[in-house]
Amino acid sequence: MSKIEVGILGATGMVGQHFIKFLDGHPLFKTAWLGASERSAGKPYNKAAKWHLGGVTPEAVAGLTVEEAKPGNAPKLLFSAMDASVATEIEQAFAAAGHIVVSNSKNHRMDEDVPLLVPEINADHLKLIPGQRETRGWKGAIATNPNCSTVVLTMGLAPLRQFGITRVVVTTMQAVSGAGYPGVPSMDILGNVVPHIGGEEEKMQQETQKIMGDFVDGRVLPLAAKVSAHCNRVAVIDGHLVTISVELAAKPTEADIRHAFDTFRAIPQERNLPSAPKFPVQYMPEADRPQPRKDVERERGMAAFIGRLRPCPVFDWKFVALGHNTVRGAAGAAVLNAELMQSEGLLD
Amino acid sequence: MSKIEVGILGATGMVGQHFIKFLDGHPLFKTAWLGASERSAGKPYNKAAKWHLGGVTPEAVAGLTVEEAKPGNAPKLLFSAMDASVATEIEQAFAAAGHIVVSNSKNHRMDEDVPLLVPEINADHLKLIPGQRETRGWKGAIATNPNCSTVVLTMGLAPLRQFGITRVVVTTMQAVSGAGYPGVPSMDILGNVVPHIGGEEEKMQQETQKIMGDFVDGRVLPLAAKVSAHCNRVAVIDGHLVTISVELAAKPTEADIRHAFDTFRAIPQERNLPSAPKFPVQYMPEADRPQPRKDVERERGMAAFIGRLRPCPVFDWKFVALGHNTVRGAAGAAVLNAELMQSEGLLD
């Protein structure tokens, strides 16, 4: 089978580069089209963009000519790494023109008719798409993945949903790669912690409720749980680590919870989607793990790592969770979304 | 007035060095005696100990001869920086011999008859000392300061005690200097976070309840509030930053809480103790402060800096707090305790 050609909107930015890197060698998709601003259009990619990730620009992409981010000769499936300042208009233009836009941008995440997907948690939210098409008159569609810190939290909570999540207090320690390039100035973060990331706490709180909500009668009912987030930037390159205190209605035992973590699997695993880790949530029994630098690259960055499950004097249980913010929290998340959509026939 | 001569137990370790540095130039106390292990005894200090802090060994101490940590010719007031593995026996020997041991070690903190002091919060816990002397048959006494992360939490909570603290969830991001020397290996912390500090969470939870407890009928009744701590090590040199979600019975408004922070003062301020900051708790209105590297050295490291007060979707309010772990959380805390005790006549 020949690979499906895909395009990247916003290909020259940091998230665009993460898409290029993650898709390099992908068994199903092949990067064939790069969209960016007018300024970059017409140049070969490696002239239009300085490569900010490790190593050098993948060969298969280095020579591709960048095009302007307008519908025309782009492939049907597009990954969007557009900056929020321009994503709304551009993504809608492509969806209207019949493209499937799988977006990492925040702009449409909270739209009632747009799926905010974590395939292991809410694959059924894809059922929003027919309504989206009808309402908006689109032949194409937009699907989104969550904010990078939300993914870590929701994957850590997903196995516990069965116990009735009622309250969550979460503190994040987030990597600088989450802020793009040039992103966080070194003068601000070397030997430091910055206890503020603009808009991040609101995103984590709202997106979590939507992601973990039920699809009922054509729409998503947000999870009723209360969620409070404290977001911080730390001097880490890749990997968001979060501490979680959670109240659970069913009062499970430690063994119940460990069993839930250890056995958690979902549709991406059942369908053996190419980017799905065999075990999406992996519990580490070591006393001081997971740790960003030591664990973030495991499972190609697609699993969430959990550790330190212990009773919480305030709520029921507390633990830590780690996820790769630019992979599972961005490019990899969107690619897994596209794999899920492909498995549903939505790319046909 | 000539200065009061003081000694340091465990003078060659990292905490001992922090005592030497903090006492350098102190208006009331003068370091005149250095106690350490047999191995160091008899050597001038700058031969016995490599200086690990910034700059070089203060001149007034560099040439002092280190003595073995045994009662004998030590001054009455001793600051203890002894390692926990030996502190119990040595501190008790000195107290029995009539010395006032103001200790940073954890060994006696939770003893029922030993004050665990934060002078701005529980100066009245010094009333435990008469009972301590009676029970133990000591002429001297032991008083302690809290664990470095506990100080930050309790100073952040102190102004809110009036509103009825019932539940607290706290996550720490702690500096490496808290682990002494050699302490945290660089291979573990560079570009990383370690979500575990042995015994720290238990200390924070228990010590907070004791510190904020009331002295009633000769003993301390622990605060009934539930406290849950998540402790993490980050790549910061000095300064523990904590995020706090707090439930308050009296349901104060934001203005009530800001007023409580801004006006908080206590006995050390009233008595103008030399190491007491004019305002022990300082609220920073900037969106992204306090930050360890930018704020930790302000007020000579003796104040707690607060920021980001905002409603908490789970409890009532959330905010961040910062304190200098080796100053307000160790050497400076003990020195302030001694200043308080001196002002009470306990050193006479």
Next chain:
Amino acid sequence: MSKIEVGILGATGMVGQHFIKFLDGHPLFKTAWLGASERSAGKPYNKAAKWHLGGVTPEAVAGLTVEEAKPGNAPKLLFSAMDASVATEIEQAFAAAGHIVVSNSKNHRMDEDVPLLVPEINADHLKLIPGQRETRGWKGAIATNPNCSTVVLTMGLAPLRQFGITRVVVTTMQAVSGAGYPGVPSMDILGNVVPHIGGEEEKMQQETQKIMGDFVDGRVLPLAAKVSAHCNRVAVIDGHLVTISVELAAKPTEADIRHAFDTFRAIPQERNLPSAPKFPVQYMPEADRPQPRKDVERERGMAAFIGRLRPCPVFDWKFVALGHNTVRGAAGAAVLNAELMQSEGLLD
């Protein structure tokens, strides 16, 4: 004596903030005027500029109204922290209008009639100013200080000039604060070294020859020594550390060189200028010093620290040197230049 009022050109940038901080509490000068771009003009300083250094904006400056950087009501003495893109024109306009512009910008450093000063090395280069005024028709004048890495190198070499410096190979490990704000992206420097700083090597090579040159017949004859620089950025906040291999014609012994370092003093010390350290070059005998984080703040950042003097298998001797790039390499350097000029009567 009332203080001399001074102004800062480019007051809202990072270097401008270093000037404000260094001048806070200065015994001779008082910041009374702040010049910046049209965009900032008319605002109080703490509204016009976010404070990027430790702590908060000094009180005495926070409320000063920023003015446009044009001659008019500015004081006679101006410190320039202008960006290189605009410094040429603005500094010249002020000099033409009669101001003494003591500049940290690179624009005029290599002009034949502009002194490039390190007061301990070439105070006599101030003799260029009469010629500068005559040639350019100025009532005022421009004097400059070197690039931050050049200062460290030249102060390390200054005591050795008597031995006939013929060849120098220097490698720098430079702090991120040298690049201003936002400056070096954290994605580029966390856990990394960047072996390139645009234009830095050329500056070090040329400026060193000019600074260490002799003033003869109205002009400066550059030092004939060959200098080769390798410049690198490292994950350090403040302090440039350099390794130096040097060939010396007179073949001094180790004792000769140590004596030269230990006894080095010059005009700023003789005149007891307020910002001059008692010993501008300080040799540290410890095996592993100086180190940026541990030594950079000593002597208020105004001394150069030297260490590890040892024979070089290729040239005669090798050693390391450290200096504070934003103090001795920028704001402090310019202030010391102004103090020197004041002592010469050039501000009258």
Next chain:
Amino acid sequence: MSKIEVGILGATGMVGQHFIKFLDGHPLFKTAWLGASERSAGKPYNKAAKWHLGGVTPEAVAGLTVEEAKPGNAPKLLFSAMDASVATEIEQAFAAAGHIVVSNSKNHRMDEDVPLLVPEINADHLKLIPGQRETRGWKGAIATNPNCSTVVLTMGLAPLRQFGITRVVVTTMQAVSGAGYPGVPSMDILGNVVPHIGGEEEKMQQETQKIMGDFVDGRVLPLAAKVSAHCNRVAVIDGHLVTISVELAAKPTEADIRHAFDTFRAIPQERNLPSAPKFPVQYMPEADRPQPRKDVERERGMAAFIGRLRPCPVFDWKFVALGHNTVRGAAGAAVLNAELMQSEGLLD
């Protein structure tokens, strides 16, 4: 073909773990025996040693029982990661017992009859082994690889040997992983540079001369070039970056040198040894590369990356070089040595 079973001496230390990691999945060798101190003997590896590298202990090794590091049932080929304090005696005991000891320890590197190998540079130094066996009465043998910083320097210089290297000044910026575990305390290196690594400069200077020397009449004549090293520790996890100024007798042009770098290949490439990179020296044309964090993992850490070739005002040329200190500078170096020896029939 079944794999050759190999053992690791000093398997529980940091270098031992690097061997285990590098050999995991090796096409020719299989880790079948683990030797360590008496204290660890008898335990399964994952109980005897905490895993300090990224991820978790490779499955194939986790359950192997550690044995005492004494000849007996060990395989013929042994990789030695023994600590220098015990390596001499243990390695010699194994060589005497007929084992081929391919050592990363420094103890035998400078012995006249022991090859100090960089297979791309001096494969012919293996000819020392017959003499070694005769002199020492061994059936086995010892071969060594250089110190981690020496490898980077010599691979950077190797292509230039044809031009007559006469003088070299090199400054290193070395990663903390080179110091093992716990190694460099975080208090010493966070936001800092340490301009001293005990014994490192002498090793670089001497080893370089031996490695690049000619094998003549049964012994190695050291290269006559003068080499001066300045060694520094920086806050980098993996990858030693060095700056090099080099004097070349033949006065090649820039094009000559670029050609030399670009075409450099040697015996490991000719024989297609499994761990040999296709191009052992790779020139990067970007202005600011190579960089440790961005380039060190390329080519599985087995190539040296070169950049910034430019004229040197003091010598002829200057450039930077980067190599992976725990791979090409330790475990990978030894494994490549063993592959070379296998290709020579020395393991039969």
